[in-house]
Amino acid sequence: MSTSSATQYSYFRQGFVPEAEAVLPIQNQSFLYGTSLFEGIRGYWEPEQNAIVVFRAKEHFERLLSNANIFGMIVPETVEECLQIVVDLIQKNGLKTDTYLRPTIFKDGCGVGPSLEKFPNSLSIFTTPLGAYVDIENGLNVCVSSWRRNADNAIPSRAKAGGAYMNTALVKTQALRDGYDDAIVLTQDGHVSEGSAMNLFMVRRGKLVTPSITEDILEGITRDTLMELAINELGMPVEERTVDRSELYVADELFFCGTGAQVAPITKVDKRPVGTGEIGEWSKQLQELYFKVVKNQVPKYSHWCQVILLG
Secondary structure, eight states: OOOOOSSOEEEESSSEEEGGGOOOOTTBHHHHHOOEEEOOEEEEEETTTTEEEEESHHHHHHHHHHHHHHHTOOOSOOHHHHHHHHHHHHHHHOOOSOEEEEEEEEEOOBOSSOOSSSSOEEEEEEEEEOOOSSOOSSOEEEEEEEEEOOOTTTSOTTSOBGGGHHHHHHHHHHHHHTTOSEEEEEOTTSBEEEESSSEEEEEETTEEEEEOTTSSOOOOHHHHHHHHHHHHHSOOOEEEEOOBTTHHHHOSEEEEEETTTEEEEEEEETTEESTTSSOOHHHHHHHHHHHHHHTTOOGGGGGGEEEEEOO
């Protein structure tokens, strides 16, 4: 149950303002042309500690500020300052529930005609309650999308660029309209890339396999987390490589992962069962371990967790 304060705040243009005041004019560049970059960060409510545990916020802000360099969208805030903003914002809003944080760097100026040069850059951060983004308990029924992932030389997928998510919207909408839960997207040359807005793992022949970072994927922080946990805690070999579409049909297990998706097993692809058609044992083990880690229940990984006490 949420016991938030009456007024919710956002960080906007280097200060905290009531969320209703964090608004942009209709001619703002980021609205007109999608010239923005964002991150998604989860905070897990732990009532025993009266705290929100924010998972790998440092890595998310490092990725955001690094990827901003691709587009020349540099902001004055440092990683350390962003981490303190997260603390202040969560304490101001007092959301006693699982919480999603959305930092966004955006072109903050008005005018017709897209430009990454003419207009200043600003940072915003808001919080909102968030439970399961997709079904993580029953296994997903997915398809391979007819839409392809945008290529690195078009809009780099390694950066969470706002405008690029029109691609995600097309992929996800088509899947839902066709009766699926979500979709897997291929690269322009027909190799497996990722899900609509999440990374993908496959278990095959005793290995945990995931498309390499050169397959037009987001260099996922959850992806990185799961690879480390698989190797260090489960003793499972991990392989980053090119994955063919047909491998999806002969895989032993498949699952999506991401800040939103968390660890989401897939039990059917293109109307074909994945493995036995049930959630696999490796997927279950990784999911269980992941939720312990993100809630700061495994001391070895406490350095990934920012514990923010609420009043």
